[in-house]
Structure formats: C-alpha cells, structure tokens
Amino acid sequence: MTKLSQAQRILDILKILAQSQKICTKSLQEYYGESERTIQRDIKLLREFLGESVISAERGCYQLISGSYFSDLLQEKHQAKALKSFFEFLTLMDSKSLQFLEEKEFSFLKQMKKESNEIYALFDNPIEELKKADFLEDLKLAIRDKRYCDIIYNEKASRELKDIQPQKILYAKNNWYLAAMTQNYKTNGGFKRFRINFIESLTLQPKTFHTDIQAQEHIKNMQSLFENFSHPKYEVQLLVDKEIARYFRVKKYLKSQNIVKEEEGSLILSFQINNDMEIIPLIRQWIPYITVISPCGLRQKLYDEISSYLKQL
Numbered sequence: 001m002t003k004l005s006q007a008q009r010i011l012d013i014l015k016i017l018a019q020s021q022k023i024c025t026k027s028l029q030e031y032y033g034e035s036e037r038t039i040q041r042d043i044k045l046l047r048e049f050l051g052e053s054v055i056s057a058e059r060g061c062y063q064l065i066s067g068s069y070f071s072d073l074l075q076e077k078h079q080a081k082a083l084k085s086f087f088e089f090l091t092l093m094d095s096k097s098l099q100f101l102e103e104k105e106f107s108f109l110k111q112m113k114k115e116s117n118e119i120y121a122l123f124d125n126p127i128e129e130l131k132k133a134d135f136l137e138d139l140k141l142a143i144r145d146k147r148y149c150d151i152i153y154n155e156k157a158s159r160e161l162k163d164i165q166p167q168k169i170l171y172a173k174n175n176w177y178l179a180a181m182t183q184n185y186k187t188n189g190g191f192k193r194f195r196i197n198f199i200e201s202l203t204l205q206p207k208t209f210h211t212d213i214q215a216q217e218h219i220k221n222m223q224s225l226f227e228n229f230s231h232p233k234y235e236v237q238l239l240v241d242k243e244i245a246r247y248f249r250v251k252k253y254l255k256s257q258n259i260v261k262e263e264e265g266s267l268i269l270s271f272q273i274n275n276d277m278e279i280i281p282l283i284r285q286w287i288p289y290i291t292v293i294s295p296c297g298l299r300q301k302l303y304d305e306i307s308s309y310l311k312q313l
Helices: 006-018 025-032 036-050 069-073 077-093 107-119 133-145 213-221 245-250 280-286 296-311
Strands: 055-058 061-064 147-155 157-172 175-181 191-195 199-208 234-240 258-263 266-273 290-294
Touching (some): 006 036, 006 061, 006 133, 036 133, 133 147, 133 199, 245 258, 245 266, 280 290, 290 296
Antiparallel strands (some): 147 157, 147 199, 157 175, 175 191, 234 266, 258 266
C-alpha cells in the first residue's frame, strides 16, 4: 500500500479499532510496511490520547473496550468540544490525513473537513512533507531522554557529525528544523539549526547529556530563525509610510516590534535584533514604503544590495 504519514496511520488504526476489530503489532507492521518500533509508538500515542482504560492490550494485540466509545464521548459537552477542536485543527492543517477515510466511517470527521474547506482557504501547504518521518519520532525520543545523536547532514555536501545534543524540533517558515548544540560548528556558540529533511542518517547514542539552560531560553525567546545565539542585541528603527502603517498596527512582524511614534499617519518602529537578517527580509517585503532610520550600517547594506541588483537588470 502507499506509504502513510504517522497522522494517517494513527487515524487508520483508530478507524479499525472503531469497527470493533482487534489489531496486533505484527500484522500492522506487515500492513503498513513499518518497523515494530514505529507501530508501537503509534499505539502508545493512541493510548495516551484515549487513555489506557479505553484500549485494552494483550500479548501485542489491542482492542477498543467499548465499541460505542466515540458516540458516548460526543455526548459529553466538554470532551466533545475538545475532540471536535482537535480534529478540526487536523483537517485544516493536514487534510490529506483524512482523505482515505470512507464516507461511512467517522461521519463527524467528514463533516468537520467539509466545514473547514467551506470556511478556510490555505494558499500555502502549512506542513513540509518529511522524507523520513521516522526521524521525527527518533528525535522526539532523543529530546525527551536527552540522548546524544550522530547524524550525516547534507549542507552542500554530506558531512558526518558526532555527539549532537538535540534541544527542540522547530517548525518555522513552513519547514521543519532541529535546534541542537554541537561542537562540530564553532560559530554561533555551538548552536545550530538543522533542516530535518537534509539529515540523511540519524543514530541515537545510549549516553545522555545535561539540559542546556541557555539554549532552552534562547529557543523559547527567539523571534526568528536568523537570531544569533548568545549575541548582544541592538536597536533598529524604521519609518513606515502611512500607506502600509495599518498592517503594522494590527500585527507584530517580530516579537520586539514597538511603535515609538506616530507622525501624520506614518509610524516609527523600534526592533531589538542581533542579526541584520532578522529585519532585512521584512524591509525587502515592504519596499518602497519602509525606510531605515538607524543604524547607518544597515541602511548602507540595503543600499548596496539594491544597487547591485539594479545593475543586473
């Protein structure tokens, strides 16, 4: 059969359980073409979500204790609302996960998918398709257990990297990243973001590391992928023309964005950054309606960039 994502597999397993059928790890391995560990993770997630008292386990086989579990659940106001919100989010963010469900199965899910499609229109696929979905599961385990990893990473060329300390899985700009500490890169204090789809192999080591408080705080507070690790911040001031000022009144494009002053409909904005590339993409997006007030070095950098580009036209 066609390879399914983890979300699709879990919903498919849920569908089988809802039909009051017994499922066994070994048969699911063969059916989905996945490893025993992958199937066991799927079952574990289902049991954590539904509760172990809902799915019984016996010698590697599982069964829904009550065939009417879902209909009973939907009678409870608070649980029904939470369940509906969860599946509504899933249908919106990853509608492919539900496309294989037959019309007679989980009619409430089909209705939510229909309602989501009627209300929302997403012009970008919000989730990057991972080439090796198992990597994501292995990284979750490594992060939870604080286990070192060895990887082969393709950044222009394949390179073996030892003793990676995985910190967090990041989802930004429609892509999946791994934030990690590593001695393989001396720049940026050893903090590195790896594009997960560019990881060619991943091996979890048995040895563990201690929590890096500084790295965790950096990830928690970072406002963009370009923010440097453990670097001092500096202020950038921009003049935003009245033609686009309303967009900056209703949305912060970076966490540190603040309105310093309003002048005849225009805005003077202040940002705290530690890497010019945190703000340059935003300025490029709104040219010619944004002017750099300070620092002068950033203004000169943009001038040189635009001048170089215009010479190529």
